């Protein structure tokens with residue numbers, strides 16, 4: 533089956549010789565004017581400027597891009613998609629000056645969501661997450677990562693991971709699952725956290741590996757959560773079991789999380805708002821991807837990660853939403869990119885390269901998605917804009933018009949049609 537998208541004003545391919553994209557290359561993108569793109573089944577078969585007549589077959593479908601721009605599907609390499617409850621009551625506390633970690637220490641924050649997630653049925657979690665992921669898709673996201681971490685016991689963590697597994701089967705978006713049993717110390721282990729760490733190491737990590745519910749493992753290395761030594765124990769065991777590891781590092785206080793990410797060759801380190809220059813150098817040498825979460829800085833009223841310094845040091849930066857019920861309840865990755873551009877001083881091309889190309893590397897999907905290249909999945913977004921810069925400049929609106937996922941039209945004129 534052939535589908536031809538024609539009348540593309542500008543086709544942004546995001547093709548690069550070497551990925552992830554670093555330094556000056558981050559500000560580059562091939563643009564083909566007056567272009568067409570040929571989809572065969574679920575893959576990209578051809579693209580160029582000019583005449584597409586030679587690809588027409590008897591039953592080919594034609595899709596008019598109306599002179600607008602086309603980019604690869606957006607990738608959100610860091611979300612906490614599945615959770616029970618919601619925490620709008622904390623917003624007032626934060627406005628009144630309460631600190632994110634103080635709320636957690638008082639049994640709120642992540643622990644509040646843990647209680648709600650334990651109570652929620654599988655179906656409740658499934659349909660709640662489905663709404664969020666539909667909204668992500670409407671905003672142009674075609675692949676994403678989803679972390680567990682709101683169960684903090686085997687039963688509920690497995691429930692979350694199975695919700696992701698079923699969503700991945702049923703929803704057009706590709707979802708990569710990450711197991712995050714060490715997201716907080718559960719209330720019942722407050723007085724003896726070591727016991728919980730032992731359960732994570734001896735029972736939870738092996739069981740989730742056996743069930744093949746996640747290939748990745750993440751941890752929250754932070755003041756009053758897990759320290760460097762505990763994080764190292766847990767992640768080293770995860771690596772022995774075959775997980776590829778990620779670390780929420782240096783979000784509020786530097787506990788050596790970025791340093792540990794470099795030492796154990798984590799695939800990525802997340803947040804990095806408080807990372808010092810030495811640890812950035814180590815991350816660069818160890819090729820750890822920096823998953824930066826600007827909308828979290830914005831929403832917590834915190835400092836922005838030093839993205840420009842990281843880029844100058846040769847770190848591959850990826851920009852992700854961090855969608856979660858506490859620090860960042862926002863599914864709109866375009867808004868995240870707009871905040872990134874302003875907050876980090878990154879150009880529109882830099883933020884899109886970070887999300888699309890480096891995002892695909894951060895979930896190890898770059899052989900299949902993350903650029904418009906021959907043989908890659910036909911994951912494409914038609915944006916209601918004449919150039920990419922406009923979509924960052926004109927902030928707060930959804931610029932997505934149509935979305936193709938695996939060659940199928942799944943959003944048409946801003947509405948789901950899958």
Ligand code: NIG
Pocket residue numbers: 612641642645752780783828854856857858859860
């Ligand atoms: O990445 N910082 C740790 N975890 C999430 C927030 C989770 C929550 O507040 O529910 C994050 O921001």
Ligand code: FE
Pocket residue numbers: 610611612780802854856
């Ligand atoms: Fe996170």
